[in-house]
Amino acid sequence: MKIKTLAALALSSALVAGSAAADLVIPDLSYRTGPYAAGGTPVSDGYQDYFNMLNARDGGVGGVPFRIVECETGYNTEKGVECYEATKGEGALIYQPLSTGITYQLIPKVTADNIPLHTMGYGRTSAANGEIFRNVFNYPANYWDAASVAVNYLLDENGGSLDGKTIALVYHNSAYGKEPIRTLEALSEMHGFDFTQIAVDHPGQEQKSQWLQIRRERPDYVLMWGWGVMNQVAVQEAANIGFPMENFIGNWWSGAEHDVTPAGMAADGYKSLNMNRVGDLAVFDDIKTLVHDAGNAAGDGSNLGSVLYTRGMYAAMLAAEAVAKAQEIHGVAEITPAMMRDGMEALEITEERMAELGMAGVGPAFSVSCADHGGSGLGIVQQWDAAAGNWVALTDYIAPDDSVTGPLIAEDSAAFAAENGIEPGCS
Amino acid sequence: MLYREAGDFKTSYAADSQTFPIAFDRYRYWAVLAVAFLVVPFFVNDYWANAILVPFLIYAIAAIGLNILTGYCGQVSLGTGGFMAVGAFACYKLMTAFPDVSIVIHLILSGVITAAVGAAFGLPSLRIKGFYLAVATLAAQFFLVWLFNRVPWFYNYSASGQINAPERTVFGVPVTGPNTEAWAQYLICLVFVTVCAIIARNLTRGTQGRTWMSIRDMDIAAEIIGVNPLKAKLTAFAVSSFFVGIAGALFFAVYLGAVEVGEVFGIQKSFLVLFMIIIGGLGSIFGSFAGAAFLVILPVALKLVGVDLLGWPTDLVAHLQLVIIGALIMFFLIKEPHGLAQWWRVAKEKLRLWPFPY
Numbered sequence: 001m002k003i004k005t006l007a008a009l010a011l012s013s014a015l016v017a018g019s020a021a022a023d024l025v026i027p028d029l030s031y032r033t034g035p036y037a038a039g040g041t042p043v044s045d046g047y048q049d050y051f052n053m054l055n056a057r058d059g060g061v062g063g064v065p066f067r068i069v070e071c072e073t074g075y076n077t078e079k080g081v082e083c084y085e086a087t088k089g090e091g092a093l094i095y096q097p098l099s100t101g102i103t104y105q106l107i108p109k110v111t112a113d114n115i116p117l118h119t120m121g122y123g124r125t126s127a128a129n130g131e132i133f134r135n136v137f138n139y140p141a142n143y144w145d146a147a148s149v150a151v152n153y154l155l156d157e158n159g160g161s162l163d164g165k166t167i168a169l170v171y172h173n174s175a176y177g178k179e180p181i182r183t184l185e186a187l188s189e190m191h192g193f194d195f196t197q198i199a200v201d202h203p204g205q206e207q208k209s210q211w212l213q214i215r216r217e218r219p220d221y222v223l224m225w226g227w228g229v230m231n232q233v234a235v236q237e238a239a240n241i242g243f244p245m246e247n248f249i250g251n252w253w254s255g256a257e258h259d260v261t262p263a264g265m266a267a268d269g270y271k272s273l274n275m276n277r278v279g280d281l282a283v284f285d286d287i288k289t290l291v292h293d294a295g296n297a298a299g300d301g302s303n304l305g306s307v308l309y310t311r312g313m314y315a316a317m318l319a320a321e322a323v324a325k326a327q328e329i330h331g332v333a334e335i336t337p338a339m340m341r342d343g344m345e346a347l348e349i350t351e352e353r354m355a356e357l358g359m360a361g362v363g364p365a366f367s368v369s370c371a372d373h374g375g376s377g378l379g380i381v382q383q384w385d386a387a388a389g390n391w392v393a394l395t396d397y398i399a400p401d402d403s404v405t406g407p408l409i410a411e412d413s414a415a416f417a418a419e420n421g422i423e424p425g426c427s
Numbered sequence: 428m429l430y431r432e433a434g435d436f437k438t439s440y441a442a443d444s445q446t447f448p449i450a451f452d453r454y455r456y457w458a459v460l461a462v463a464f465l466v467v468p469f470f471v472n473d474y475w476a477n478a479i480l481v482p483f484l485i486y487a488i489a490a491i492g493l494n495i496l497t498g499y500c501g502q503v504s505l506g507t508g509g510f511m512a513v514g515a516f517a518c519y520k521l522m523t524a525f526p527d528v529s530i531v532i533h534l535i536l537s538g539v540i541t542a543a544v545g546a547a548f549g550l551p552s553l554r555i556k557g558f559y560l561a562v563a564t565l566a567a568q569f570f571l572v573w574l575f576n577r578v579p580w581f582y583n584y585s586a587s588g589q590i591n592a593p594e595r596t597v598f599g600v601p602v603t604g605p606n607t608e609a610w611a612q613y614l615i616c617l618v619f620v621t622v623c624a625i626i627a628r629n630l631t632r633g634t635q636g637r638t639w640m641s642i643r644d645m646d647i648a649a650e651i652i653g654v655n656p657l658k659a660k661l662t663a664f665a666v667s668s669f670f671v672g673i674a675g676a677l678f679f680a681v682y683l684g685a686v687e688v689g690e691v692f693g694i695q696k697s698f699l700v701l702f703m704i705i706i707g708g709l710g711s712i713f714g715s716f717a718g719a720a721f722l723v724i725l726p727v728a729l730k731l732v733g734v735d736l737l738g739w740p741t742d743l744v745a746h747l748q749l750v751i752i753g754a755l756i757m758f759f760l761i762k763e764p765h766g767l768a769q770w771w772r773v774a775k776e777k778l779r780l781w782p783f784p785y
Contacts, residue, residue: 032742041742070734072741077683077690082478082727089474104589104685108605124587173576175587175687182586199576202689412586419593420604 022334023067024060024323026051027087029080029097032299035203036075036228038258039308041299043098044070046312048298049291053283054320056290061323062333075228077101084109093340094118094319100176108420110135115337116344120315121146121252121275125179125405126412128374130345131424133413137344139318139375140366141275141400143225144408146251147180148400149273149379150223151187153249156398162193168219170210170226170234173199177225180251184223186404194219204230211237224250231259239266246271252379255391256307260384268386271394273379276310276362278391283313283358307391314362322347345370364397370426377405429778446628452775463617468610476609477682483723484616485677490703490715491627492670497701498709499631500663501643502552506564508696509571510668512688513541514675516581519590522603522680523583530595530602530680534619537676538669544571545668552660556646568697575688589687592680603680612681619677623670628712630666639663640710671700706759708768717767725752 030044031037051066060066069090071083080102084095095110095117097103103123110117111134118137119127125144127136141149155162169184171177181197188195196219198210204226211234214222222243226234231254238248246269250259255272284305292301303309326335326343335343348367354360364378378397385392417424435450437443447453471480489507496502517537522530548567552560575581582590594604601607602615630636638659641649650656679686686692699722707718726748733744763769777784 030741032740033745037742070741072730072734072745074745077685077687078482081683085474085477100587101687101690104587104591104687105683108591108684112605173689175589178586178588202693419591421594 022064023091024064024093024335025087025091026066026068026319027083027090027092027095028068028070029073029083029087029095029099029102030070031073031075031098033072034074034076034228035205038232039228039253039256040075040098042256042258042303042306042308043312043315045297045299045301045303046309046314047096047316048312049287049304049309050283050313050316051320052291052296052298053287056294056296057286061320062327064333066320073097073099073102075099075101077105081105081109088113088115091337093323093335093337094344096120096315096319098122100124100179101174104175107133107136113337114341116341118315118319118344120311120318122176126409126416128372128409129413129424130368130370130373131413131426132417132422133373135341137368137373139347139368139373140349140364141252141377141379142374143179143251144183144405145374145377145400146273146379147183147223148187148405149377149381149398150249150251151184151191152398152401153381153395154221155191162191164192164194165221166194166196166217166219167221167223168196168198168214168217170198170200170207170214170222170224172204172226172230173201176227180223180225182408183405186408187401190404200226200230200234203228205233207233207237211241211243214238214243215241220247222248224248224254226250226254231256232262235260235267235270236263238270239263245269246383249273249381252311255382255384257389257391258306260386261389265386267384270384271381272384272391274307274382274391274393275364275379276307276314277380277393278305278307278310278382280305281310281359281362286358287313310362314359317357317359317362318347318349321349321353344368345373374409377402429781430775431779446632460621463621464614468614471609471613473609476613478727479724480613481616481682483720484613484620485674485682486700486703486719486723487620487716488623488677489671489674489700490707490719491623491712492667492674493700494704494707494709494711494715495627495631495639495670496663496667498704498711498714499636499643500639500660500667502549502660502663503557503561504564504667505561505694505697505701506548506567506571507671507700508692508694509568510541510545510671511675511678511696512571512575512692513544513668514538514672515679515686515692516575516590516688517541517672518676518680519583519592519686520581522593522595526593526595529597531597531615533595534673534676534680538673541672541675542665542669545671546661546665549661549664549668552664553657565694565697568694572688572692587687589685590679591685595680604684607681615681616677619673623673624712624716627666627670631712635662643710702756704766706756706766708766711766711768713771714766714768717771721767722752725755 031040048068055065069087073080073083100122103119106117116135121141123138125142127133127138184195200207248270250272252273252275260267260270322343325346326339327333329342330339345368350365354362364376366376377400380397381394382391383394430449430451432449447456493507496504514537517540518533521533551563582588592603594601600611602611638654641654642659703718703722706721708714729748733739734741
C-alpha cells in the first residue's frame with residue numbers, strides 16, 4: 001500500500017511537471033541496453049544529434065525548436081507500449097520505434113490516436129499501401145524491397161539466372177526475420193532457385209546448429225535478416241565453418257561496423273545491403289562543431305559517421321523535412337501530428353535537396369503519395385574491407401522488382417483492412 | 428485499535444467462517460472494491476491503464492495462478508510463460524474462428540484449454556520433485572514457445588508470425604482492439620481479477636486447499652492420511668494453469684493487442700511471475716497482488732524519478748533498474764522470506780494493539 005501511494009505521488013508529480021511549451025516534440029524510442037543495444041545506440045545518437053544540430057544552427061525548423069523526449073524500450077514491446085503512452089500526451093509528432101515488434105503494437109494505436117508512425121526500412125511491409133495504412137509510412141524502402149534487391153543483385157552476379165542455385169535465409173525468429181520469407185518464396189518460384197529457411201531464436205547468441213546445417217547443405221548463397229548480437233555471432237560462425245564471405249549477404253540491419261569487427265580479418269568480404277551511402281558527409285562537420293564540441297552529443301559521441309549513425313541521422317532528416325513540408329502546407333509553424341502526417345505524405349526528397357542539406361547522395365531520391373507510403377525501395381550492396389576497416393559500396397542503387405512486391409503488398413494490406421474494417425481511400 | 432475482533436460477535440457458522448472474519452478488515456475490503464470499481468474508472472487515462480493498472484491486474488491473475496501451484500501445492504514451475512502463451516493463442520484462435528461469440532466466453536475457454544495443457548504437463552510431477560520438476564516445466568516453456576512459432580496454423584498463417592487481436596465488444600463497448608477506451612480495458616481486467624481472486628481464495632480455504640497444502644508440507648504424510656497425490660497435484664496444475672491461461676489471454680487480447688510469442692512469452696516472463704510470488708509471499712492471495720504491484724510499479728517509478736525528475740540518461744536508469752530490482756529480491760529473500768504478505772500480516776497484528784502495545 002505504502003509503495004503504491006509513493007509511486008502514485010511520484011507519477012502524478014512527474015506528469016504535472018511534463019507540461020509542454022510550444023516545441024516540435026520528437027519522442028525517441030531508443031534502446032541503449034540489452035542484446036540489441038549495439039544497433040540501437042548509434043541510430044539513436046544520430047537521430048538526436050541531427051535535431052540538436054538543427055536547433056543550434058537554425059533554431060529548429062521554421063523558427064520552432066525541436067524537443068526530444070527519449071524513452072528506453074530495450075527492444076521490448078511492453079516497454080515500447082509504455083513509452084508510447086507516456087510520450088504521446090506531450091504532443092508527439094512522429095514515432096520511429098526502430099523495432100518491428102513495437103511497430104506491430106503501435107500500428108493500431110497510432111491509427112486510433114492519429115499520430116504518424118515512420119518505420120524506415122523495417123516494420124510492416126504492407127504499410128506501404130497508404131490508402132489503408134493512413135498513418136504509417138515506411139519510405140524509402142522496406143523488407144520486401146530488400147529481399148528483391150538482394151535477389152536482383154545475385155541475378156546480376158550470375159548472368160541473369162539463378163536456376164538450380166540454393167539460397168538460404170538465416171533469420172531472427174520474430175516478426176522482423178519472418179517478413180522477407182513470403183517475397184523470397186515468390187522469387188524462388190520465379191527464378192527457379194531453391195530456398196531454405198534457417199531460424200535463429202532471440203537473442204541469437206547460440207547459432208552452432210544453424211551453421212552446422214549450412215555446412216552440411218552448402219547453399220550457394222546465405223542471406224541474413226539479423227539484428228543486434230545475432231549479426232556478430234553469425235559472421236563469426238560463418239568464418240568458423242569457412243563459408244565464403246562474398247556469398248554471405250546481410251540486409252541493411254546486418255551491415256554495420258560493430259557487426260563485423262569482432263570477427264577481425266575473417267569477416268573480410270562480407271556483404272550487406274544498405275539504404276544509405278556512407279562516407280564523409282558535409283553535415284557531419286556541423287554536427288561536430290555545433291553539437292559534439294558544445295558538449296551536447298547524444299551518448300558518448302563516438303559513433304559519428306558510422307553506418308547506423310548515418311541511418312539515424314537520415315531518419316531525423318526525413319522527419320525534419322516532413323515538418324518543413326507540413327509547415328508549408330498548413331501555413332503555421334507549430335504543427336500538430338495530423339499536419340505532420342500531411343507533410344509526410346507530400347514529402348519529396350531530391351538529389352539537390354540532399355546536397356543542399358550537406359548529405360549529397362545519402363539516400364535515393366523519392367517522393368511519397370497517398371497511394372504509396374513506401375518510397376522507391378532502392379538499395380545498394382556494400383562489402384566490408386577488414387584491412388581498411390570500412391564499408392565499400394559495390395553497386396549503385398539497385399531497384400527492387402515491383403511486380404513481385406506490389407501484389408504481395410496489395411494482398412496483405414487488403415487482409416488487414418478486412419480484419420479491421422478499414423475503408424481504403426485517400427480522403 | 429484497528430483490526431480488533433473484540434465486540435465483533437458471530438451468531439452463525441457462516442459468519443464465523445467468512446473470508447474476512449474481522450469487521451474492520453471486511454470494511455477495508457469493500458472500500459478497496461468500491462474505489463476500484465466506482466472511482467478509478469472515471470479517472471483512468473491511457474497512460475495509467477497501459478503502463479500500470481492493466482499490466483498490474485493481469486500479472487496479479489498470473490501470480491495467483493502460480494501461487495496456487497508453487498505457494499500452496501509446493502510444485503515449482505518455470506513454465507508460466509509457456510502456459511500464458513497457450514492462453515493467448517487459444518484466445519486468438521477462438522476469437523478468429525468464432526467471431527460472434529462473446530469475448531468473455533473466449534477468455535474463460537482459453538483458461539479451460541490451458542488447464543488441460545497444464546494438467547498434461549503436470550503428469551511428470553507425480554514422479555519427480557523439486558529441482559527436477561522445475562526442469563520438466565522449463566521444458567514445457569521451451570516446447571510451447573517453439574510450437575507456437577513453428578506451426579503456422581496457430582497464427583493463422585500470417586506473414587510475420589504475429590497474432591493481432593481484432594475488435595470485440597462487451598455490452599457494445601469495445602474491450603479489445605485499438606479503439607478500446609482506457610476504462611473499458613481496465614474494467615474487464617478488474618472483473619476477471621476480482622472473480623479469479625475470490626475463486627482462488629475460497630479454493631485455498633477449503634478442502635482442496637488443505638489437500639494441496641498437505642502435499643506441500645509433507646507428501647508422504649499426506650498420502651498416509653488419505654490424500655490422493657495424483658488428484659491433488661493434477662488439480663493444482665489444472666487450476667493454476669486455468670488462471671495463468673486467462674492471464675495470458677487478457678495479456679494478448681486486452682493489454683498488448685499484438686503478440687510475438689518468443690518475445691512476449693519467453694522464459695523471462697516465467698521468471699518475472701516467479702519473482703512476483705516470491706517477493707509478494709508464497710501461499711498468499713494478497714501476496715500475489717502485492718508482488719505484481721511491486722514489480723509492475725517499481726520500474727515505472729524508477730524511470731519517472733531517474734529520467735523525468737533527475738534527468739539522468741535513459742540507459743543509465745535502465746541499468747540501475749536491474750541493479751535495484753536484483754538487490755531488492757536479495758533483500759527480501761534474506762530479511763523477509765515470507766514476502767510482502769508477511770509485512771502486511773505483521774502490520775495488522777501491530778495495528779490491533781495500537782496505540783497501547785504491551
